Amino acid sequence: MTQPLYTIDAILAATGGTSALDPATPINSITIDSREIGPDALFVAIKGDRFDGHDFVETALNNGAVAALVNRGHGDRRVVVSDALEGLRAIGRAARDRSRAIVVGVTGSVGKTTTKEAIRVVFEAAGETHASIKSFNNHWGVPLMLARFPERAQFGVFEMGMSAPDEIRPLAQLVRPHIAVITTIAPAHLESFGSLDGIARAKAEIFAGLEPGGTAVLNADHQQLAVLLDEASAAGVGRIVTYGEASGADWRILNIEIAADKYFATIDHDGERHALVLNVPGRHMVANATAALAVSYLAGIESDVALRALAGFGAQAGRGQRLRLGSGDRVLLLTDESYNANTASMNAALEVFAAQTAPGGRKVVILGDMLELGEQSASLHASLAPAVTATGADRIYLIGPGMAALADAVGAGRVAAHTQTAAEMAEIVLNDLAYGDAVMVKGSNGVGLAGIVDKIRNQFGNN
Structure with missing residues (x-):
């Protein structure tokens, strides 16, 4: 039984x-x-x-x-x-106390859910794994995911998010990870922190829960690495592992190549070269996969097992998932990036879309506001203009008050429509799209772009 x-x-x-x-x-x-x-x-x-x-x-x-x-x-x-909420935390605490699994905690401004999923995929290739679902990463999501932690699991992967200081610390102290991953630092929830250094210090709260002898795994490709290193030292973290394209990274990404929507990269670690193949586009996806490779190594998983698992890894709904809608010659390509957005993830998604070709029609971008950027909102939205232009988009649709700055930066004559809400935009977009188009939808979750994605899927999914 x-x-x-x-x-x-x-x-x-x-x-x-x-x-x-x-x-x-x-x-x-x-x-x-x-x-x-x-x-x-x-x-x-x-x-x-x-x-x-x-x-x-x-x-x-x-x-x-x-x-x-x-x-x-x-x-x-x-x-x-x-x-009841404290009761849920208590159940989660009991589940963590009884567990003998290797536990990983993941946070960061960009890529934490995708990195968590990449780690999950690798761990599942090696043993029974329990992982956070969706983005259950807040004050109720983390204890709920912990409460569901089976005693027999060999691996656990938990995502931790925040929108203000002192939110990650109690989550990390619940999870008590053996390995703490910080993906990158970018202007997300900037209005609550005032600076990127402030965001970095808040993300570093994950170290407060790190188990004795635990390891911090840090992305090296951002300006706040020094802040994270200082915070790790102050927290008494004994081992720090870095990854990324930066010179000196412990897991260094080399020679990224693209062919037929696949990404190939060489990962150097201690003089040993690993051939990484991903069936999902984007340099940022290479970084996420490299984090998973580093974590799997720390967890004692053979690199061949990890690399095979990562070769089958794909993007999730709302986070770069590519959908081919229709059939035969009547096809619309939809890239669903509707779940979240800040300048780093926007630029990464736009770079990927720039390399995509339409199957027989136009390239279309539908962009929603990046929320919670505070006083820098206008300048950060405007900063997207070069990346938007570089996509070669034939039609640009913008949603939300923050996008007014981007409309000015790219030139109002290049914007097909700008509305304040996703609901207002939905009918405009659906009346304009056609089979043969390649479409990317991206914005912060609070803008409600998932509704537009659903309507596009419903209209073009069957023909």
Whole structure:
């Protein structure tokens, strides 16, 4: 018989809660969404910015949940604690305490989700792996992912994000990684930090949770590396490994080549050369894969195993996923970069799109605001103009007030349309696109460009 993820008795021991349920009752899944009830589920009624999970307890139980973790209410299928979110953290803490897995924490301004996925792919080729899903990287997402951590897993990979100082530290102290990865530093959430150095120091909070004897893995291709190195030293990090194209990087990327949408690179480590092949475009993807290669080495995985796994790695929805919509001669190529955006990821995506050709029509870029850039918003949006021009786009669509600066920089006559919202833009774009076009959609998640991507997929996915 398979060992359950938890029993009610273990939940009570972790949280200090009370319940009338049989202590031996198995719990095999944990959720905060009453619509997504897995087998033997525990529903955790946390209070969010828009919803209070306590309003959905009955729905969750009716949908098949075994029990609900609550801080108010009565009933024989409830585990009552003083605070449901803190209860979830306590379960996550218990899961981490019992685990014997190699644990990796990933943060950074750009590429943390893709790097986390690359590490996951490599780890899964070597043993049972548990990893954060989607971008569950905040104050509730990290404890939820930890709470789902099976005791039998050999590897764990957890993503940590932030929008303000002192947000990563408590997450890192929950995760307690053996390996802490910082992908890069870029102007994301700049209004909360004031400078790139401020962002770097906030990302370096991940070192506060690093296990004794743990390793920091740092991208060397940005201006704030020295800040990260200072922060690592101050935190007592004993081992630091760097990766990137920079001279002196421990895992140095050499000789990047592109052929038929594949990227080839030579990675030098301690005088040994590794041939990296990726079936996903972008120099930034090479860096993400190199981080995974470095992490796998630290985890004791053979380089051949890691390289084979990375050869099958692909981009995720919203993060560079390429979709071929239609069939035969009627095809539209859609690049979905709708999940997030800052200047570094915008420039990287635009560079990739510049190398793409349309199957028989025009090249189209649909760009939404980069959010939370503070006083530098206008200048940072305008700074994208050379990269936008270099794509060779025939049609440029811009969404959001911040994009007014980019419209001015590229010239209003070159902008096909500029709207304040994605909803306003959707109909304009759908009426203009045609089979044969190559389209890239990119912007911050809060702009809502995923809706435009869905409409394009629906309209051109079948013909």
